[in-house]
Amino acid sequence: MMLSQIAPAIRLTVLLAIATGIIFPFVITAIAQLMLPHQSNGSLIAVNQQTVGSELLGQLFVKPEYFHGRPSAAGSGYSGESSSGTNYGPTSKKLILGDASFAGVKQLAENYRKENNLETDILVPVDAVTRSSSGLDPDISPQNAFLQSERVAQARGINSNAVNELIKRHTNNRDLGLFGQPRVNVLQLNLALDSLKQTKQ
């Protein structure tokens, strides 16, 4: 009895597989490439014809003259081929205290204070010591950015007011004034910093 259903099942599988699994993505690709080529290809940013990254993906920054993104659990840090969070729960000893190969929240907070020359009584914003879900979070909170501006200004030998102005200009507000969070895209801010230097010279 069920065998009589197998033939139509095979035919419908083939039909719908071709329609939804081949034709649909190809039609969407054709329209998207024609109308929105920048987004379709990953919102890549090129500097001097060299791809330096994607507007949408965070990348690893460690030098003092650049703003730093959040800590990342993707591969060795912002690895695009292995997006991931830590998946440590709130009572994880490793998450809070860390171990030989993993910096815990305690250590991340101490590092952040030391790097940015902050007094011990200044609280570190939580996004600076927690790892994002994708490990590729492109953004930091404005509070996090402002705490780093003194360090960045010093390392570049420029006025910290100029840096603060730049942060304000690169703070993305809520989408349509309502959705999500005000945030600072770290890669775009750092690119703006670099071009600031170039225009001065």
Next chain:
Amino acid sequence: MTAIGWFQILLFAVIIALCAKPLGAYIYAVLESKNHFLSRLLRPLETNSYRLVGIDPDHDMTWIEYSQSLLAFSLVSLLFTYAILRLQGLLPFNPMQFSTANAPSWATALTPDLAFNTAMSFTTNTNWQAYSGENTLSYLSQMLGLAFHNWVSAAAGIVVAVALIRGFARRTAQGLGNFWADMTRTCLYILLPICFVYSLFLVYQGVPQNFNAYTEATTIEGSKQIIPQGPIASQESIKMLGTNGGGFLNANSSHPFENPTPLSNFIQLLSIFLIPAALTYTFGKAIGDTRQGWTLLSAMFLLFFAGVFICYHFEAQGNPNVARQNVEISTKTLGDTGGNMEGKEVRFGLANSALFATVTTDASCGAVNAMHDSYTPLGGLIPLLNIQLGEIVFGGVGAGLYGMLIYAVLTVFIAGLMVGRTPEYVGKKIEKKEVKMAMLFVLAAAFCILVFTGLACILNLPEKSLLNPQGATWNNINNSGPHGLSEILYAFSSATGNNGSAFAGLSVNTPFYNTLLALAMFIGRFLMIVPVLAMAGSLAQKKYVPATSGTFPTYTWLFTLLLISIILIVGALTFFPALTLGPIVEHFLMNEHRLF
């Protein structure tokens, strides 16, 4: 919690409520093959499909035939996807050459057990991610192996709900409709038009759509970064609309390439609830009493608001162990980027992450925009409990409505027992067969979740065992203490509930977990659908019983509250002991600063 956070949540609920009626009426027109605004444009495609597949769309199937067609279709499409996954190294559209000798060093092998788990997971609308898309699957595997199932498993859920609706609506009828025709109409008229517009909107927001190899960028500090590519937008749309939830990329909807902006996030949230909410109206319209549909929808909304409130509240409170390290977590200072930000993205913040976690588990979607494993204990309890209650709050496309109708049947049965009358629901007598099927539905899920979790907690396999290289099956957890139990419990709840979200720290890509979880998905899908169709068949045969003064009205607030009570009592009695040992005890230990 913040005012603007709540405003976004309320706006979300209002839009869902406003869409329920027009979309619900449209779905009704489609499935009763009445004329509607797309029928002139797409009708030739529909009739030609029937000719190609060789079926008669007007042939009315009994519940047994309907089940057989569904099972045959699931079996064929399962094998189809398994074959594609296993053969991806030989097939085209594989620019990164996965599963070949030239695969990059960071690629993950697509083992037979992983391919089986993934094929089962997509066939059952679970979309559990034991795989990690960007380093395992070719573009062909994603499109033809996985996205294809996103369409058809969603359509299968909808048609089962529609069959049950017909069971209630038809009088002394033998048939429930034609499975092949229902599948074709659902894909063509409901899923296709929405996904077409939705995919392009996602590209506009920044989701890639191409067939390029991955890009290698040189970052401005001079290191290398690999940027994944692919036809992501066309898969993302049906992944959300069909409440599938299996990501193109490992980090799912938290990855900036799947969900780049807060606006794309809001639309993704809407698209999860859109069809499930509308189906309540379709139900009301089909049985000729829309009040019945609104009553179910109001019960769903109440459970949804309770869930999102608790989740948001505890995420905003944050983790005292983090605050102790001189870290600012107060939402008064930081707004929605305070609280518990471990495993969350800055652009979404707390409100949108808590809302997403609640919505994705109210429905059987399972996409995530934040890592549930890193939620606070009680914030993470909500997604876990939502799944265990059977994902009936809106629920998966179709699956939510039929789950809720099962509970409605149980509610009138229990109410009937209290007053000693034969229960009725929307004009049909609820008798032995219906109650048996409803109980089978409830017990199969509970049995599967609790017994399999128990098994994984005690199975002491030898070190380096082929089944589980980690040895004992509890070694696969990523967190010690009560949170470890939560990880295992969540995995089997998610698989059985066909949800697909995870406390993702658990290492599940081993033959033991891949196989046992695949079995849980199978039970959770087909041991639910077959009883539902059996109940539908039995209901369709019954006469219509007009309401009398002795009938318990099922369109009042009293019924809504009774329905919610039954859901919570059944859920609590079944799962409360396990939840106590996991998230609940962890909450108290966290506040005492105990670490594991």
